[in-house]
Amino acid sequence: MSATIPTQFTGQAALKKQDPKNFDLHETKYTPRAFTEDDVIIKIDACGVCGTDLHVMTCGWGEHDQFPAITGHEIVGRVVRAGKNTTHAVGDRVGVGAQGASCGECVNCKNHEEPYCIKGFVGTYQGPTGDAVQPYTQGGYADYYQGPGHFAVRIPDGLDSAVAAPLLCAGVTVYAPLAYYGAKAGKKVGIVGIGGLGHLGVQFAKALGADVYAISHSDRKRGDAATLGATGFINTHDGADKVLAEHAASFDIILSTSDQDDMPLNELYLPLLKARGQFISVGLPNDGLPKMGWALLGKTVTGSLVGSPKELEDMFRLALEKNIRPWIETRPMSEATQTVNDMYAGKAKFRYVLVN
Ligand SMILES: [Zn+2]
Ligand SMILES: [Zn+2]
Missing domain, CATH: 3.40.50.720 (NAD(P)-binding Rossmann-like Domain)
Structure with a gap:
């Protein structure tokens, strides 16, 4: 199976700090850090567009030099490679929200309060990896995503990938x-x-x-x-x-x-x-x-800051049981630039989802 996974992933990246009046993303390849047995690789079906993506691309919350930046943290797709230490199997449909990693050992992580990890919240994108090849994480405006399996939660069968995506952060x-x-x-x-x-x-x-x-x-x-x-x-x-x-x-x-x-x-x-x-x-x-x-x-x-993997699972159960559905408009992944510009202009009602 892993033979079919490309060695480089392809995403819609901001190559430099974006002008909010004119976002301009470009198809960009990057090499993911070395796979570990704690990781999964997900072939992405859908990724929601969150306001945080725009803040990061425009440096709205502070200057940074982590470009190219592939944002997107409402990721849904199929597991195509599963590390031995994860609970996932190839073929599982999973989602990853705004948190990509945490220390896993502090009191908050051990109490299912991973967003409040004492060592710091590691974002699904722009998070430090400690890896020379890929020093910071890249998100879901892409074909593949690799990250710790602990933060990938199962998506119930009754929810379409594009519908499930905005639930992962929003x-x-x-x-x-x-x-x-x-x-x-x-x-x-x-x-x-x-x-x-x-x-x-x-x-x-x-x-x-x-x-x-x-x-x-x-x-x-x-x-x-x-x-x-x-x-x-x-x-x-x-x-x-x-x-x-x-x-x-x-x-x-x-x-x-x-x-x-x-x-x-x-x-x-x-x-x-x-x-x-x-x-x-x-x-x-x-x-x-x-x-x-x-x-x-x-x-x-x-x-309050996002939610833990356990809260994500509880939320999906409730969403399925009570028929909670985000109001979405889907767009092709290749139209990320236009979609982000429309999001900034306040045209979303109420969430855009990019689909592969
Ligand atoms: Zn978000
Ligand atoms: Zn921790």
Whole structure:
């Protein structure tokens, strides 16, 4: 089998720091680091386009020189080579999300909290490998992906590869904190931002049994939110006074997928929470969260980073059982450049998936 795997993988790469007004990716080959018995090689069927991909290609979160950069961390495909130390076999359909590796030995890794590995989160792309041939990892806008089998999870048969892909980052990013912080029947949950993450947040919160409100800055997504299963809709443009008159101190959980710099945390989100309620941010504004004042008392503000392999498995089970499906548009892998430009322009409704 391994004889049919090319010695070089081919991806759609950013060759240098990208201008966000004009992404320009090029087909590029690279040689993967030496295969180990902990690894799998996946022949990629589909890879979702995540906002993080764009941030990395434009150096939006800080300058770096790791180019060529092949991004993409919502990878689904078939195992074509499986190391002896993995639980996978050739032919298995698996997915890899945003985390490609971790130390595997620290207290957090041992407790199924790999995203919070003390030695550091190793990204599926741009992560250090310690290897001279391939010093940093490359992602899923490509024909093949190689990485530790521990971070490749089985995809249930009932889910198409392109449909499963966005669940690997966007899906688990919202599922993991909702499940952990107890979204369930009898709880009122607000999802801030109805986009790639938020449209899945509404579906997962509903699937977990909660009463879900979509919280958006205009009425544009009102219809979509209802279709996704939200029972209520809050337009923050109405102003805090009007919103709080109806909803103050009524939410158990508010999950924010927004990274807007002027988020109304003290003015609106914290006052919307009941005492002991939780505000969870999965999108972080460039300047961090606003300074908190009195509104914080009796509330918890926390952040959450993707999800562990175990949470991915739990999420896929729930997605299959409750028929949770990302809204996607598929594009050929060869159209990665146009797709990334459209993503940056905000045209995704709600996720693009590149397919081979
Ligand atoms: Zn992502
Ligand atoms: Zn660790």
